[in-house]
Amino acid sequence: MNLFMDVISLESCSRLLEGILSESGELALQPSPAKGIPPVALRALDSSSGLPNSRPVNIPNKSHANCRPFSRCATSSTASPEIDSQARQPHEHTTKGVLLCDWWRRLRQHSQLSQCYLPSNPSEQPAAALGDDRCPKRCLRKAVNGIEDTRQPQKLEYASSSPLTPTEYLLNALRNVGHKQDNVEFQDSGVRRSKKVLEEPIPPSIMRKQRPSRRCLQTILAEYIQFVEPFIVGANEPGVGINNDAESVLDNELGKVFCDEHLEYLEARRYSVADVVAWAWVLKSNTTYEAVLRILALEEGSGTVAQGVPPFIPLFLLRKQRRLEAKAFRLLLTYSLHLISGRSPPTLRHFASEGPDGIVYHAPLPENAKTSIDPNMCVSFTESLLHHGRQVWPQAQFDIARAFAVYLTCPENEHNAAKNDRFKAENANKFLKLLSLPSNASPFASASIQQQAQFELLKAMAWQRPVLPVTRQGYRGIIAVQLSHKKTLDERQSAELKAPSWPPWKEEKLGIDAERGTEGMKSRAMQVINQMKHAGYSHSSWENVAAVLAGWDTDNSPTIQTRGMVHRTETACLPDHASGEPDYPAIWIARIRATRTVREAWACFLSYQDLNLPPRRGVYTAMAEKLIYRGKAIKSDFVHVSLALPGDGPEVFSEPSSSRDVIYVDAEPPTLDEFLKQMLSQGIRPSGRLLALLLRSAPTLGRGLDYLSCSDLSNCQIKALCTVRSEQAENDASDRKILNGIPDSIFSAFIEFLCKFSGLDTYLARSDIDMADTFPVIMGARKMTQTTTLFAYAQGAGIEDKLDCPKILSHTIQLVRSRESRYPQPWIYLLSGLNKYRISVRHRMMSRGLQLVLAWHEVVEVVGWMNKRGIELGLHGFQVLCRSFIKAVSAAVNHPDDTERALEFVDAAVRHGHLVHCHHASRKSEDLVQNGLRVLKGHFDQLVLLDPRILQSAGITPDHKNTLGPQVTVPSMPSVPTPAVLHAFVRALGAAEDSDGLLSLLRWMGQSAPTLKECAEEFLGGTKMMRRTVVAMRVFIERPGGRNMLGRSSVEHFTDDGREPVFPDPNLQEAYEIIEATPFLGPWPSDQEAWEYIHWEEG
Structure with a gap:
């Protein structure tokens, strides 16, 4: 019973950390899962043909000349079915799945390209091969069993009850108690594909039978989370408490989890029951970011935990997700690098020093230091860090490689020298290979970072005695x-x-070429x-x-x-x-x-x-x-x-x-x-990279859907992508699961394809176009009269009939929001699609100025959705944000009446709850500009600066001390802005006449010149674009807004001795001094450069 009371009191251990981190983890951005929506009624099938009621509409295609010999290509346009608005749902619980797949298969067959398909297997029927081979088997099971039975395979798995690995056991324990931290999708493919890691709860009796064969800390923690903590949580709830029966069960479970054997195991490793409770508190955080903050807080209050946090906790956080938030990975990276290099783990206070080379931690490297983790775990840390570095922070790959190089150079026990050398050589070559994998963002621009990282490893391998060889894999x-x-x-x-x-x-083109070697x-x-x-x-x-x-x-x-x-x-x-x-x-x-x-x-x-x-x-x-x-x-x-x-x-x-x-x-x-x-x-259908490229380059909506029809996507996947539902609601669970299974590259290309053809110019003759069709985010989507498909839109473009106005943009938004992924590219394409004219020709109801202002607010709202889901905006997204703001400011200046009308719509949207992230919406143009500047500056700070809330949470102030010995550093910026991004930001600040903001940005550019120079040199036109950015800086500081410059000198300055110009404007004078003092930015732009920039901007 005493043990029970101890655990009860330790469950609230977060109160010991008051002033550093709240129990609720307020610093973390908690993603909101997509709301579920009811399924939509299906179409009735024609009793005779099995096809939906349809009307023939020709898909626009061009006739094609002969190519190299092939057979059976369509030569005439064919009819495609359209969904009837009065349809009923046929046999929803019996044959819906198989009928739907068959309907979409038949629709795909009408594509001219699909009719050219001949399977590579002669015995295979072309119609059956098109999409059916990748269709989920549950469609067939529904036709036989009525509904899908998802429990039967799990019962078969329970019957085996084979031991799990410690990681699988811990993961199942967390899922059994209903804990869902972010979007858990294990980065380790072996664990992710394991049939033993189930999404449904496992009975306790089966769970204990699957206990790992060896005793370890993960097993003890998993059993505490599974069998003890649920009782503790219930006992701590106000007005609930715990009755005698539950107390007896809890006491029994405590005796099993913390038996004498486990207590001795913990004590041998200098841990206690209090540590296990603290580890559970970390793993049950709502987000990974919050979990890392709790780890740092526990290290800060190390008086309550003698041995600190065991390394398997941060490693589990690294491995449990395929894509981490950048801010969470930044903290995990610095913590892990200390473990790999043999330094004491950092705390929140260690984040107080950030120099020009990055965050510096003042923990000296002890003499003859060894890594505090075993070699296999060191390799696992490095591999996971490299994986996430490629995903969210490519610049960190160099620091990860350098930390592993420190491990390679650490002295080892000479008794196992040969074995250790083999281990080091094998893994060093493995990481040379991993460092060659392309980064998710800007893979070519990251090549120089990867080269430096490889050189760091090669130097460490050459330093070893004997020298570690480079294997074929390393080469x-x-x-x-x-x-x-x-x-x-x-x-x-x-x-x-x-x-x-x-x-x-x-080929020698000049005489001097003959002398060239x-x-x-x-x-x-x-x-x-x-x-x-x-x-x-x-x-x-x-x-x-x-x-x-x-x-x-x-x-x-x-x-x-x-x-x-x-x-x-x-x-x-x-x-x-x-x-x-x-x-x-x-x-x-x-x-x-x-x-x-x-x-x-x-x-x-x-x-x-x-x-x-x-x-x-x-x-x-x-x-x-x-x-x-x-x-x-x-x-x-x-x-x-x-x-x-x-x-x-x-x-x-x-x-x-x-x-x-x-x-x-x-x-x-x-x-x-x-x-x-x-x-x-030849039996080859477009897929992968080719399908994505075809969608991006499609000249028309119909042609793009033709490419999609003949691709290797399953019928269910095309159904999920192309069904435009009659009710504005997110897709049901089955469609969301199908969307999640579509490769990121193809889904991103499809979103870009839809945004490309989301304009309504061809539908201006229709009488039912209204604001809800053009601006669905602000106005709220208008309910359609029928469920239809994108294929119907492709057929009915420009034709007056009873179809609703195409809701391609609304459909695109619905698809992006329905997919449960942190991959940012679809969201960036959506932002680009919103940041354009919905109607590019003159329209009496929707002027261009009104469209630009409304588009800016829609972009801000979508960025708010991204933040809520923990999706990083990134450099490309920030560039789109800047461009949208520039257009909105231009509309506010040149079309004040249209801007005032647009802001009335925005105000109404805020009141109706359509805009929840435009907190400072106002009917004044001045507020539009100031609120926009606040948004831009906040996102720029997130891109290039450390999150200041970490320091604020602990009441820490920067304290730069003299360092002792080697340091652990990470890159100074989460993202290094490219010259094009900086130019867009300068133009946005200049359009808003924010001279103070421009000068502040210029100071930062001067301080970060080495990093910006290295980034600019990775692009062929990078130096030229950076020069254009500096010229723009002068133009906008000297003449706010860049206006009133033609017809007069763009420079007004005085010189004391004919050498150094002296400007009457102190801001301009400081800008001149910064640019002249920074070789990368200098020299000060000439009058001719300023004039050319003005003409370029007006052109």
Whole structure:
């Protein structure tokens, strides 16, 4: 009983931390799960045909010329069904699933591209193959059993009752008590796919049978959470208490969980029951961010916990989610780096010092320090940190690698020296490979960071005695990073000397070129490949693929050095031994990519076909990408305004002007649609990267839906994407689950595709267009008269009938909000879609000024939704926010009447609860500008500064002390703004005439110049864009708003001695001094630069 009373009192241990962190974790942003909505009634099926009631409407398509031989392509437009508004729900609990899938399969068959599909398996029927192979099996079970039985598979799993791993056991315990922290989706694929980790509660008797075979802290904690804490929580609730029976059960459970054996185990590791209660308090936090703050708070009050927080707690937080919030990962990163490098764990007070190189922690590295965690856990920490670093903070990869390099250099027990060296060599090479994986945001811009991180590991490996060898795996990681780098100066000069003919041998264009050596002809990636060969590793097909992208084919003829990623799906099946076979599909994919023009790529593709090799999806995808980018180049008349050379990006260049340089092919390159028909006739459907690219480049809504119909998405997935429901409500649970299963890249491309065609210009002749159709966020969506599909919109565009006005934008918002994912890209595309004219032509009810002001408030509202879900806005989203604000300010200045009318709509939307994140909405234009500045500055601070609430929560003030010994640092900025983002922010501040804000930003740019310079140099036009940003800074500080500058000198200054200008405006004088004192920003922009910028902005 005493133990029971001790645990009861310890459950409120958060009160011991009063002043540092509240029990509710107020500092954390708690995401709100999507609200569930009732399912929508289905359409009735025609009794004779099984198809929905439909009317034939031709989908606009162009006739296509013949391509290379293929069969069974549609030649005429066909009818597509439309959903009847008076439909009833047929057999909802018996055949709904199978009927729906069959309906969508039939609809997809009407696509001209789908009719070209011939399955690769001759015994397979084309109609049955289209989408059915990936349709969930529950649709078939519903037809037989009435409803899906989700309990039967779990009962089978219970019957096994095999022991779980400690991590699986802890995860099940948390789910059993109903705890849902953020969106738990374990980063470890083995745990995530384990059938033993169930979402439904597990009976206690089964739970105990699945206890891990070995005793560990995770097991004790899991059993406390599962069997003890529910009674404690109930006893602490006001007016509830605990009765005698419950007390007896609780006492019994306490005896089992904290038995003598477990107490001895805890004591041997210098832990106690109080520590277990504290760990449960951490893991039961509402968000990961709150959980990390609680860990730091426990370390702050270490007097109550003798040994501190065990490392498996932060490791569990790192591994339990595939994508963390940036602020949560920042804290976990710094905490973990201390553990890896052998320093004492940080507390909240350690975050008080932030220097120009990042947050610095003043914990000195002890002499002969060793990591405080075992080697396997150190590797797990590093692997998880690298995973999340690629997702949310690419700059942190260097610091993670440096921490692991410190571990490599720590002295070890000489008794197991050989074993330790093997362990270190194996994992060092493993991390060289992991450091080559592309980052989620700006993968190419992160290549330099990954290179520095790899160099840090290589130096630590070379420092070891004996030197740790670089294995084939490590070399491949280094080669992959070099392939993703931009060309060096020598490599660019070599690329400019390539002949326009094929193969592109060096061509001497000037006399001095004859004296030029071989500099740049062998790219850095090629040099590493050669070094790998000299180290004794023979070339395999993987190295051959890399060599083709690095500029040299397998026959030692030159190709185009191509910057890109070595896709794992294309090289996964390549053998590691020297095969001597040049015909692996991945090699042909590389050859097609390493070309400049469509004819060069087409010649490679025809060579692949001439070898009678089996058709492969990757080869067709590479060729289709070339055709897509050719279409974009034709639209721009092959005008490449950037400094890009062939191979710098996906751009396709024009054919040589001289006919003798044009490569000969026996068949002209096809159009994109012709090629897709050929691909489908070979049994290959668009998927993955190609499907995303097709959706983004679709010229019409109908054509994009045609691409979707012939893709490898299941019928259920297309149904979830394309059903526009009659009631404005989020999709039901089944549709949400289907949406969650769609790959991020495809879902993002689909959202971008919908936003592209969300305008209503073609529907202006209709009488039922109103504000709710154009601005669904502010006005609240208007209820539709019928449930329909996007296919009906594609058919009825511009035709007056009884269809409702297309609600593509409303549907897009509904899809994004229904999907339970923290992947930010769909939200960014939605913001871009909102930040444009809904009606671009003159309209009597919706002027352009009114649209811009309303669009700004909708963008702010959607950003509020993102914050509530814990989704980071990011640099791209912030850039969209700045552009939307600039347009709104311009409307407020130039169209005050329209702005006043728009603000009336906004005020009404706030009162009706449609806008809940525009807290300071007002009917005054001045308030619009000031509130907008507050929003922009707040988000910019979140992007580049440490969250100040961490320090405020503990009442800590910055205290910069002299450091002792080596330091642990992390990057100074969560995100490094690109020159384009800074330029957008400067223009936004300038449009609002915020001179103080501009000057404050300039001071920060001066302090952060080294980091900004390194970021700008990763872009071909980065230096030029940064210069434009500095010129804009001068223009807007000197003349607020950038107006009234034409017709007079843009500079008014006096000089004392003819050398240093003296400005009468102190702000302008300070700006001049900062720019002149910072080499990266200087010199001070000239009058000519200012005039050119003004003309550029007005143009």
